[in-house]
Amino acid sequence: MSTREFRIWRGAAGEGDFASYRVEVNEGEVVLDLVHRLQATQAPDLAVRWNCKAGKCGSCSAEVNGRPRLLCMTRMSALPPDGPVVLTPLRAFPSVRDLVTDVGFNYAKAREVPSFVPPPGLAPGEYRMAQQDVERSQEFRKCIECFLCQDTCHVVRDHEENKPAFAGPRFLMRLAELDMHPLDAAPDRKRAAQEEHGLGYCNITKCCTEVCPEHIRITDNALIPLKERVADRKYDPLVWLGSKIGRRPRSD
Numbered sequence: 001m002s003t004r005e006f007r008i009w010r011g012a013a014g015e016g017d018f019a020s021y022r023v024e025v026n027e028g029e030v031v032l033d034l035v036h037r038l039q040a041t042q043a044p045d046l047a048v049r050w051n052c053k054a055g056k057c058g059s060c061s062a063e064v065n066g067r068p069r070l071l072c073m074t075r076m077s078a079l080p081p082d083g084p085v086v087l088t089p090l091r092a093f094p095s096v097r098d099l100v101t102d103v104g105f106n107y108a109k110a111r112e113v114p115s116f117v118p119p120p121g122l123a124p125g126e127y128r129m130a131q132q133d134v135e136r137s138q139e140f141r142k143c144i145e146c147f148l149c150q151d152t153c154h155v156v157r158d159h160e161e162n163k164p165a166f167a168g169p170r171f172l173m174r175l176a177e178l179d180m181h182p183l184d185a186a187p188d189r190k191r192a193a194q195e196e197h198g199l200g201y202c203n204i205t206k207c208c209t210e211v212c213p214e215h216i217r218i219t220d221n222a223l224i225p226l227k228e229r230v231a232d233r234k235y236d237p238l239v240w241l242g243s244k245i246g247r248r249p250r251s252d
């Protein structure tokens, strides 16, 4: 057993300051364990959002030493041994209180992406897909909606003004997944990605991929392929003709 200094942002609606605490640390503990110990011993009114404590609900997103992380999956032993551990709320979203932010931006963006459109003339149960198409989308469906990727993306992290025009990596990935789906009959996902959801703002820095706790290769497997598919639609005359006569061009 040892102790460690924590500096935690305390406040509401963006107004507040850092408070310092010294907390007991035991072997194998994660940052969320320490936050719970603080609540039990020194700061019962400290606000933090959590649910599963197993890296699956996506609720405990915050910033540890300035890096977006899940509090329940960040081991104390993985942090630098010296200096205080600094906990702050997600920077890209409005602060509610202490470590809790309002992530409603993400739910609004989710609603802007039309869901899967079943192919006409086929009933559920008659759908058939190649195994490679199933496997491609399975990676994207591991998303736990923690919004760490949305928080870290520089397009919105320091640029509130970009939010209306940019869906963020999580929802551009969703658009990519739907556009790659061989049975999705929605028209023009590529045009929408570029013109309505801000795909062009992404300059493939891969910061979103680096913070994803599910290790989804957001940039390499979703965003770059989506950009390539948008370019194909625009500059390949056969793809352009296919889109005009209403057939979905093959992706493989």
Ligand code: SF4
Pocket (backbone or CB within 6 Å): 152, 153, 154, 155, 168, 169, 201, 202, 203, 204, 205, 206, 207, 208, 209, 219, 223
């Ligand atoms: S790769 Fe694109 S979406 Fe991901 S963080 Fe960079 S700019 Fe944002």
Ligand code: SF4
Pocket (backbone or CB within 6 Å): 142, 143, 144, 145, 146, 147, 148, 149, 150, 170, 211, 212, 213, 214, 215, 216, 218
């Ligand atoms: S893609 Fe990864 S970082 Fe982004 S919301 Fe999903 S799980 Fe979280």
Ligand code: FES
Pocket (backbone or CB within 6 Å): 050, 051, 052, 053, 054, 055, 056, 057, 058, 059, 060, 061, 070, 071, 072, 073
């Ligand atoms: S508490 Fe569920 S992901 Fe951390």
